[in-house]
Amino acid sequence: MINRDQIESLMSYRNEEHPVVSMYITTELPKKFRSKLNSMIRGKLKELSQTSRYSGNEKKNLEKLLMRMEEVLKTRTNRYEGTKMIALFANTTGLWEEFELPVQYPNQVRIETDPYTRPLTAARDQFARFCILIGNSHKAKVYALTANQLSEEQDIFTEEEMEGATDEALQGFGEQRLQRNIRDHMNKHAKKIAEAAFQVFNNGRFDYLLVASPNDRELRLLKDNLHSYLQRHLIGEFKARPEEKKEEILTRARGAASEWEQSQESKLLEFIESEQYEGGQATVDVGPTIKALMNGQVHTLVVQESFSRPGYQCSNDHYLDLAKKNCPHCGEELQPVEDVIDEMVEETLRQNGEVHYLQYYPEKLDEKGVAARLRFVI
Ligand SMILES: [Zn+2]
Known part of the structure; x- marks a missing residue:
């Protein structure tokens, strides 16, 4: 789960005396996971035994901490469906923060004064935070959807507040008048929901809005009443009642969100396809993309998740080559590296670029593995 407040407090953490161990490890295939974890921890322990950077006591405690991290990770199970990587940050004075990420970044362990949060923030940026507003003519509810998980439900209008007003509307009017009254009432109600939704959207630091109602008429009413800022952030809609079970809402909300994500990925791939000529704003394949990356041109690195290729690097200058x-x-x-794609991901994040792992059309990069949208053309 990507909790934005948790990430922010971690980003401001720093400890000169007791460094932070930052660990990223992919959780797929239990057997592979354990042996990978073991070799990462062994490697770090060896490095630790040779360094003179920390006091003898701190070294001993760090060794214990690394072994404890291995123990905890070895036996844990993912809390969320779709978790592909665990990020764990700990130090010898009790810091312990875990994150489950729905995307794979290069496996690594680092010991530094600051937590190494770059892959974590990249995951946060790749997975948009959707505000889901579900309203009918009596009440509305808001959910947050991030990385396919639904959370933080919030009622923004209650049924009770409506009831008294409806009774009043029923007293001594003709049928036509009554209908108009109900309509006025629904309009007023929709307006109130829309106003409250605007507050919730801004306070919750949402990226996009999804709207749901039981039927077309109520959906329309709700959408028409939204602040134009929210209308610009509206990227999907579906049918639902505020009182429905969370699981059912989740299924439909995921469907609407992934439809939108799919269209975004498709647009990115279309852009790359139309710009991948000499002097164009995109590159495809490892060779040209490394070259663009070394020139600082990469805006978004697009990666086929399962693709890897060996290569070479200079660790002094982050220089990469095939x-x-x-x-x-x-x-x-240059020194050989097992997977140069991992290094490209790291370097893109280091240059404050974005990394997009293909989720819907991985076959578009078959045999090529990577592509990039460029910031500028040389
Ligand atoms: Zn060099």
């Missing part, structure tokens, strides 16, 4: 040669910056020989 061929073994000398680093053009420091002249040292």
Whole structure:
């Protein structure tokens, strides 16, 4: 689950005396997961035993902490459906923050004075936060949908407030007048819901809005009453009643959200396809994309999740290449890396670029593996 407040408080954490261990590990395939975890921890323990950066006591405690992290991770099960990676941050004075991420970034363990949060914030940015407003003519409810999980339900208008007013409307009017009265009432009610929704949307730092109602008429009424700012952020709608079960709402909300995400991914791929010529604003395939990345041109790196390829890098300068040669910056020989795609993801995040893992059309990058939308053309 991507909790924005939790990420923000972690980002401002810093401890000079007791460094933070930041760990990212993919959770797919239990067997592979355990051996990968084990080799990562062993590697870090070895590195730790050779460093003189920390005091003997701190080193001992860090060793214990690493082993505890391994123990906890080895036996835990994912809390959320769709979790592909766990990010864990801990230190020797009790810091312990876990996140389940619906996307895979390169596996790694780091020990630094600050938590290494770049992949975490990238996940937060890739997974939009949707505000779901469900309203009928009596009441409305708001849910938050992030990374396919529904949370934070909130009532913004109650049935009780409506009842008295309806009784009043029924007293001594002709049929036509009564109908008009009910209509006025519904309009007033929809307006109130829309006003409250505007507050909730802004306070909850939502990215997009989904609207749901039991029928077309009520949906229309609600949509027409929305503040134009909310209308611009409205990206989907579906049929639902505010009192329906959370699970049913979740299924439909996910459907509407993923329909929109799919169309966004499709647009990104269309852009890349139309711009992938010499001098265009996109690259496809590992070679040209590495070159663009080394020039700082990558705006969004697009990756087929399962793709990997070996390559070379200079760890001094973050220089990457598919061929073994000398680093053009420091002249040292490039070192082989198991998966250069992982390094490209890291480098893109380091340059404050975005990383998009294909979720709906992975076959579009078959054999190519990566593509990029560029910030500028050289
Ligand atoms: Zn170098």
